[in-house]
Amino acid sequence: MQFPVNIFPASSSINSQGSMTVDGIEITTIANSYGTPVMVYSAKDMISETTKFVEDFDRVFFSMKSAPIIGIAQLVNSAGAGCNVAGDGELQVALRAGINPQNILVHGNNKSEADIASALQAGVCRLVVEDEHECDRIERIAQDLGIEKVEVQLRVTPGVEAHTHEAIMTGAIDSKFGSAIEKGIARRVCDRIVGSQTLKLRGFHCHIGSQIFDTKPMAQAAKILAGFFVDLHKDYLAKGIEIDINEINVGGGFGIQYELQDDPPSTIEMARAVKSAVDQVCVANDLHHIEVWVEPGRAIVGRAGVSVYRVGSVKEIPGVRKYVAVDGGMSDNLRPAIYGAVHLAWVDGKSGIHQDGVFTIAGKHCEEGDKLANDASLPDNVDVDDLIVMASTGAYSFAMSSNYNMLTRPAVVLVDSSNENPVREIVRRETIDDILSRQHN
Ligand SMILES: Cc1ncc(COP(=O)(O)O)c(C=O)c1O
Structure with missing residues (x-):
């Protein structure tokens, strides 16, 4: 296999000794210093992806759920993005990263009282509300805290299908998220917000799914939101009600x-499609100065991160399958097990040099379904102690990691050649004591 340059971090390459490097640092050096499994992120990649969004959209809020790590939040923030958080835990990551609360959006279906109170006390930029129950709760908590005004966006479901895995498709009407535009539900919630003394409606939000590979569904969703906004604006105007919505x-x-x-559209292609859909509707109705906000997660951190494992055993069941077992698995990357996600694998110092065979990469969990890759192309001579680097694990691996089988979670290392300290641990490896500290004797 050729080194898949478009899939591993843009700053990675194979050096003259045949070893993989990320931003000039050999993977072997990192594995030897920090142990395995270890997650390695390229700062250069994350900065460059964030910059594209910041240049192409009006406001950008990095989706903390994709990689809730202080060091990453600081980095994307330095490139001009705020954060969107789902609940108080992620909010605390953003605040510890030093992100100005005015650059933080708070999401979450069924936000708890603690989630809401914490967001209001921090003074976040917007709460993204889901329904009337949440409006009641936010109003009450704001009153208790003596907060007079809470600026909100309403999460709506536009009924657009994003043609992606069912578990990550959230914009269709039958969704646990938001209020449907169809059937007049979103309109009812708008009336509830507009009639409130405390809540100020500033815009609309939707999230139609993940891994969207076509500009059309997102542009279509934007158009539906814009249409909903235009109708609402006209209707309230006719009733003499002033609203100040432009998001x-x-x-x-x-x-x-x-x-x-895979061939996803570029950020600029998405931005053009979405903005022109919004303009078509809004400018045509004399509504200017509409801002288009986005909340990318995977697109900023996905490709920037790789997971490095050490091979513990190799076995062949003749005529059936060849297995390579590594020292991590579904506890540090759940995506292959739950979504059937594919991550390309590279055996450091051997892939690209030796002829490929077909292997299943098995994790070390006591679970038959714990496979990090099926039918992966790996060099035929892959062996015990080799390092396997799995590509594009930067999004939703750390975030969904667990202690299944009481495995400790990996260290996370940031590589940044522009820093005087080019290799920096941003999350230390978990210890058994960390896990057991919650248990009583
Ligand atoms: C509300 C919301 N915004 C943003 C995102 C980020 O999605 P992605 O990482 O695919 O860009 C998600 C992910 O599910 C989400 O639920």
């Missing part, structure tokens, strides 16, 4: 390349 937030979902044949 259309189309969420995240920007696809990245995991497999060789």
